[in-house]
């Protein structure tokens with residue numbers, strides 16, 4: 236249920252209303268805007284009499300929220316959520332580029348790629364240490380050592396780091412990690428989501444291979460219900476009948492998720508396509524459709540990559556793509572990242 240309060244409400248009546256709700260085990264999530272204050276009511280609101288609430292002097296309007304996700308719902312929080320990681324702003328009109336290899340393989344590889352993607356304009360470095368592989372005989376990632384090398388690359392490049400967690404028992408390794416990724420295969424690992432809800436670190440939540448929008452938002456809700464509101468959604472392609480590509484990028488997910496939720500929406504064209512040549516056009520399409528940024532696999536030697544070489548861009552190709560995306564962002568009137576100049580629209 237959402238309650239829109241009157242402007243300048245009587246404070247004593249407001250306090251009574253608050254106590255009345257709390258006595259009914261309903262918690263209040265206020266959003267204070269310039270023109271109006273909204274109270275999102277979370278808990279079992281089915282027994283609340285909507286007419287009684289609407290009749291209160293302090294209440295302008297009251298609506299039942301049909302969707303089962305509350306904290307993630309844009310009705311509860313009309314403004315875009317902006318998640319800050321160091322100097323980077325994710326959401327709220329910026330374009331955030333996260334780039335790096337599928338897996339951290341060795342010190343030279345991760346440090347070199349970090350410097351190359353940084354020079355190309357990436358805002359964060361990605362790299363898998365704990366890898367969810369379809370085959371148990373495939374490279375499983377360097378695990379704790381992989382995160383140590385990622386930290387080193389962070390020091391060398393100055394880029395914040397993003398890496399995937401597969402199980403809550405790995406959390407001790409994640410102290411220096413800036414954004415924790417939950418992969419597609421773990422989107423509905425509810426026990427893991429609950430543990431991540433206790434943190435305040437940003438969580439990059441990837442859409443499951445066959446998850447609906449509502450299921451993705453309910454997984455975000457699991458994290459947010461624990462108090463961690465720093466959730467970034469990520470569309471990474473879904474399973475369809477098409478076998479030419481690894482998955483099918485669901486472009487529709489971008490405007491839909493942004494309408495339903497205030498959370499930032501990133502797109503991973505690499506895992507959607509499975510082929511490096513498709514990554515630039517899909518990346519451009521995602522930004523044109525309103526994505527808040529991209530997660531792109533970049534490798535300095537894709538032929539010899541230990542995972543996902545065929546879908547990895549070389550650093551030079553990423554550099555070209557990043558330049559094009561900056562141009563697009565300027566044309567689309569997207570907000571520059573703090574400290575970055577706005578891209579001048581192309582002349583002519």
Ligand code: PEP
Pocket residue numbers: 337363367417418419420441471503506
């Ligand atoms: C990844 O980002 O390396 C990854 C494994 O992604 P996904 O969970 O989308 O398959």
Ligand code: MN
Pocket residue numbers: 337338506532542543
């Ligand atoms: Mn990968």
